[in-house]
Amino acid sequence: MLAVAAASLVRDGDVAVVGLGLPQVAAVLAKRTHAPDATLLLEIGVFEPVPNESAMGIADPRLWVGSTAFGSMLDVLGAMLHGGRVTLGLLGALEVDADGSLNSTAVPTPGGGVRRFNGSGGANDIASCADRVLVVMQHHPRKFVENLHFLTSPGHRVRGRPRHDVGLHGHGTAAVVTDRAIIDIGEAGAVLTSVHPGQDPAAVIADTPIPLIEPAAGAAETAAPTDTELSLIRQELDPHGWYTAA
């Protein structure tokens, strides 16, 4: 459901830089369904991959299958992204705040220590330079925070300041898509736009400990996955259920 909901927000014609994990599955699903003219790019220097099986990550050659061109980081993060040619970024995160800013560097441990993860990689560049960004992650209360442990990647606002004030262009984070809901990020703040079929809006709000606005008419219901989408994910895009089993 998460991959399907995220895919639904990819527009036909988007030029998208895609982070590893769930974002890959969502992006490829969109391309295989309603967005055939979307162009997918990997920061490592891969243009338009058509992966036909789950990969262990962005550095796994399985993910590069069917590509139209290989280049460098300077091509993808430089000429394409910083050069203004990228309309969409798809990113995962350890933590997200109400501005849509992300932490992918480190989180505190219960013992008072710190556990380090992947770091920025190209995520900060994508969040800084893409016209709009979709954050794709599992819905867990500890992942929604008022103060990020580390602000790796800027959102629509940056610690409450408009991103333009710190020198960035574009909208930044436009939505946080989880396995339970779609939360839009805009001028009003974080808005619970829709919950997925079977989810109770009140329960979702209770598990989302950031200031979250409920639309006057209540949260809508996200469109259910079609049979085509489900079979694509289960048979081709993530047959081992690494990213989409829930």
Next chain:
Amino acid sequence: MTTKVASVDEVVAVVDDGSHVALTGFAITRNAVAVAHSLIRAGRRRLRMSQVIAGMETDLLAAAGCVERITYSGGSLDRFGQLSGVNRGITSGSIVANEYSSLALTLRFHAAALGLPYLPARTMLGSDLLEPLLGSGDVRMAEDPFEGGTVVELSPLQPDVTFVHANVADELGNAQVSGPTWALRDTALAARTVVVTCEELVPVGTIDPDQVMLPAVVVHAVAVVPRGAHPTAVHKCYDYDRGHLQEYVQAARESDEAHREYLDKYVYGVDDYAGYLDLVGQGR
């Protein structure tokens, strides 16, 4: 023309204690593992590492206590796991980390490659990456003198030596790399000394000029090391070794002691890289 070919132990001798060494693997692909093993066996200390995305090669060096500082934009072993050696070093304070975004660090290498005083960019602004980097003196904030607005100015980053593991090279140093190349070329061209290890040595003149990633004139030495990136992948040569990566991650994640035991068995416990390949069933 004089051949530049030497053994991997000979080519890593350009590295001294305290040298600034850049590597060009990426997570689980194209890691200079043979180089890392050789540096560890040579007992190098206080290395200053730089690498756009760190992988197993750097994690091995960190676990062996060779690394004092790392300048990078993060790293992992993809879904196999995190860089436990690097992360433990940073958390314990034995390794100082300078963390960038991938584009920012690539541009620092690119500036060094071109001999530019700095390159401006609109990235890392507003993030927690920026503040410590401003303190380091390697990054400054400035006003775009043409259009206005804020930019970061990135100083050049020049390694003493960059190692590249290529698919194919000739004895003069012309090197071919297949697949996407991330920041490999910028990291190499930024360095004072470039050392190539390769899967296969071919006669001079047989590599299509279209396919040469690093021309001989910038390459100082070549070592022929088949399976030199094991257990990571080399595009068009071999896949990553899933079982060995899992064994490594399990040991690395468990504790410093388990990580040391891995090094004792696979690095210190063999005479050279050929011995390691025999041990993991990859020898010829």
